[in-house]
Amino acid sequence: MDIRIELTKNPKVKPTDESKLGFGGVFTDHMFLMNYTEGKGWHDPRIVPYGPIPMDPSCMVFHYAQEIFEGMKAYRTQDDTIQLFRPQENFKRLNNSCERMVIPKLDEDFLLEALKKLVEVEKDWVPHQKDTSLYIRPFIIASDAVLGVHPAKTYIYAVILSPSGPYYKGGLNPVKIYVETKYVRAVRGGMGMVKTGGNYAASLIAQEEASREGYSQVLWLDGVERKYVEEVGAMNVFFVIGDEIVTPALTGSILPGITRKSVVEMLKEWGYNVNERRLSVEELEAAAASGQLKEAFGTGTAAVISPIGELKCNGKVTVINNNEIGPISQKLYDHLTGIQWGRLPDTHGWIVKCC
Amino acid sequence: MDIRIELTKNPKVKPTDESKLGFGGVFTDHMFLMNYTEGKGWHDPRIVPYGPIPMDPSCMVFHYAQEIFEGMKAYRTQDDTIQLFRPQENFKRLNNSCERMVIPKLDEDFLLEALKKLVEVEKDWVPHQKDTSLYIRPFIIASDAVLGVHPAKTYIYAVILSPSGPYYKGGLNPVKIYVETKYVRAVRGGMGMVKTGGNYAASLIAQEEASREGYSQVLWLDGVERKYVEEVGAMNVFFVIGDEIVTPALTGSILPGITRKSVVEMLKEWGYNVNERRLSVEELEAAAASGQLKEAFGTGTAAVISPIGELKCNGKVTVINNNEIGPISQKLYDHLTGIQWGRLPDTHGWIVKCC
Ligand SMILES: Cc1ncc(COP(=O)(O)O)c(C=O)c1O
Ligand SMILES: Cc1ncc(COP(=O)(O)O)c(C=O)c1O
Numbered sequence: 184m185d186i187r188i189e190l191t192k193n194p195k196v197k198p199t200d201e202s203k204l205g206f207g208g209v210f211t212d213h214m215f216l217m218n219y220t221e222g223k224g225w226h227d228p229r230i231v232p233y234g235p236i237p238m239d240p241s242c243m244v245f246h247y248a249q250e251i252f253e254g255m256k257a258y259r260t261q262d263d264t265i266q267l268f269r270p271q272e273n274f275k276r277l278n279n280s281c282e283r284m285v286i287p288k289l290d291e292d293f294l295l296e297a298l299k300k301l302v303e304v305e306k307d308w309v310p311h312q313k314d315t316s317l318y319i320r321p322f323i324i325a326s327d328a329v330l331g332v333h334p335a336k337t338y339i340y341a342v343i344l345s346p347s348g349p350y351y352k353g354g355l356n357p358v359k360i361y362v363e364t365k366y367v368r369a370v371r372g373g374m375g376m377v378k379t380g381g382n383y384a385a386s387l388i389a390q391e392e393a394s395r396e397g398y399s400q401v402l403w404l405d406g407v408e409r410k411y412v413e414e415v416g417a418m419n420v421f422f423v424i425g426d427e428i429v430t431p432a433l434t435g436s437i438l439p440g441i442t443r444k445s446v447v448e449m450l451k452e453w454g455y456n457v458n459e460r461r462l463s464v465e466e467l468e469a470a471a472a473s474g475q476l477k478e479a480f481g482t483g484t485a486a487v488i489s490p491i492g493e494l495k496c497n498g499k500v501t502v503i504n505n506n507e508i509g510p511i512s513q514k515l516y517d518h519l520t521g522i523q524w525g526r527l528p529d530t531h532g533w534i535v536k537c538c
Numbered sequence: 539m540d541i542r543i544e545l546t547k548n549p550k551v552k553p554t555d556e557s558k559l560g561f562g563g564v565f566t567d568h569m570f571l572m573n574y575t576e577g578k579g580w581h582d583p584r585i586v587p588y589g590p591i592p593m594d595p596s597c598m599v600f601h602y603a604q605e606i607f608e609g610m611k612a613y614r615t616q617d618d619t620i621q622l623f624r625p626q627e628n629f630k631r632l633n634n635s636c637e638r639m640v641i642p643k644l645d646e647d648f649l650l651e652a653l654k655k656l657v658e659v660e661k662d663w664v665p666h667q668k669d670t671s672l673y674i675r676p677f678i679i680a681s682d683a684v685l686g687v688h689p690a691k692t693y694i695y696a697v698i699l700s701p702s703g704p705y706y707k708g709g710l711n712p713v714k715i716y717v718e719t720k721y722v723r724a725v726r727g728g729m730g731m732v733k734t735g736g737n738y739a740a741s742l743i744a745q746e747e748a749s750r751e752g753y754s755q756v757l758w759l760d761g762v763e764r765k766y767v768e769e770v771g772a773m774n775v776f777f778v779i780g781d782e783i784v785t786p787a788l789t790g791s792i793l794p795g796i797t798r799k800s801v802v803e804m805l806k807e808w809g810y811n812v813n814e815r816r817l818s819v820e821e822l823e824a825a826a827a828s829g830q831l832k833e834a835f836g837t838g839t840a841a842v843i844s845p846i847g848e849l850k851c852n853g854k855v856t857v858i859n860n861n862e863i864g865p866i867s868q869k870l871y872d873h874l875t876g877i878q879w880g881r882l883p884d885t886h887g888w889i890v891k892c893c
Contacts, residue, residue: 207685208683208684234594235592236593238591239591240590245605245607246677247742249739250739284743320601322600330561330563331561332738341595367727367728369728371722380603381729381734384729387604387689391640406727406762407761
């Protein structure tokens, strides 16, 4: 498919002070759009000026949340190359999300080609300062203007771009996490393993209540027994217990993070004893009590590695590693960000150059 | 608050053949809109020509499904009054949905006043033929143009109207229901008890697979033990077992239907032994085997009462009441539709006249 390009006649002023960049509030001049119509398939791929999409008020996405998304970044290296980190994995996950949410799948190679073209058009929007990046948000919404509960016959695939500042303004810093015992995000048989709006909608109230208590995110437990650790807000989670590194297994209610996958692969390469298995809060608390819980950290595109300094569960506070960044967290952070921003060689073939 | 009214200059042609009316595909000339902005509250209530709403592609509703809705109907009586059925219950449930989804609540009295005004403006759109109605869809969407996962600071409340045909084209007719054992719709601690898009998004794949096997809807089981009956697609469910009428208790993962509530109240008045309690598939199958499962039916705004003629669970088919409409289903259907369309006196104070 040929990608039609219509350049803006009114380019925006780019953020002049990159040190003030936040997350997800500023968008570039253009976006990528493509439509699906039953019988016709995905068609009319185009790069057009960023702007509002007129939506009929009856559109399915407003009522039944048939919608999915992805999140990744473009990084500017010191020699001014723009590069992506494992984007094929994001498009593979997008297609998995399509399958669960009954959305017609897309050609992953074409999506990557289209993304590279869009990033090339917007290359001056990729910020320059350390730890800044261009956040990439592909998403699909059901656009049928009809109120029946069934999969739509028309969809919009869009990619929007947002120049973003460092996740940690003051450098890598341990966070306080609230173990959620009242609300549930997802359950096996549900849709927790895909990136769809409803999972995030379900999480808002818990995040609100936790942040009112001074906790930055919640750690979800499984929906069945409410005993086993699942994931944190927009991150997967790892615990260093004795000489084992544990991350919850992908049992169907957890998002298979691309950072998680990369971390598991790196730790194995480095000879660590990493296991994907069930991990109960009870086991965690026992490990903390006996001094065996040495480190904990979240992994995700936004923060890369997020050391966890404190867990609160049922009123009980567990401080981890004296609320300091642990050696494994630091090493992973340095290596992953090193590869992403091109300061370290890409020995895994994880990097895709854009321009 | 004053409601501003801007009438359309291009009224649409109304459906001429009401016997061809379907569901949710045709919309009236006007819609009601109102905005929320943090600090300012809900403001600018207005009735304006129906048409597309321009949405920034980064709008939260597209990504994190912070959205809720309601569903009710306006009925035309034989003396040409237009009336609503328990609309206060819908607005109460809307506010419950707001609470769970961290959306600012609304003034229920004002919502009813606004709805009556909108229906009055559109009164000629309420169809005339037997069993037709004007379907009413209030909904709220998060409209912040920013990509962070947290409750929005701006929202749109909208009401759209759709003239709708009879749910059963050929009159009341038993349906075949597939008992879902693979997918889960909602779990306690989740958001199954409110009317939010994600619950419906989660259900699409199961509905698709069931309809491929010739079943019209799925019966959901609880997400924890996958043993207890919950609800059907967009209906609550009742079973007549011996001389007891059972409907699943509202344990937190089931939508508290307004038809369900009305049915429970009527059955109690009529002296039936109705119980809201846990009901396992096992108990149902045993009752069927011993000849005690006499009737089953769904309840919801769309179909009012939907007799269930067949259940399929784990490959086993249970035929109920010889696949015929049971006497209790028929009696409830006649009474409820009688009250709704004004053929029977409203002895409960359930009816609100519009114009
Ligand atoms: C629910 C959830 N879990 C985990 C992750 C981490 O995934 P990734 O490493 O691919 O960014 C994310 C963020 O993308 C997420 O939204
Ligand atoms: C999931 C679900 N359960 C039950 C119902 C029935 O509720 P009501 O009787 O209020 O229409 C509906 C439909 O509104 C629904 O969507």
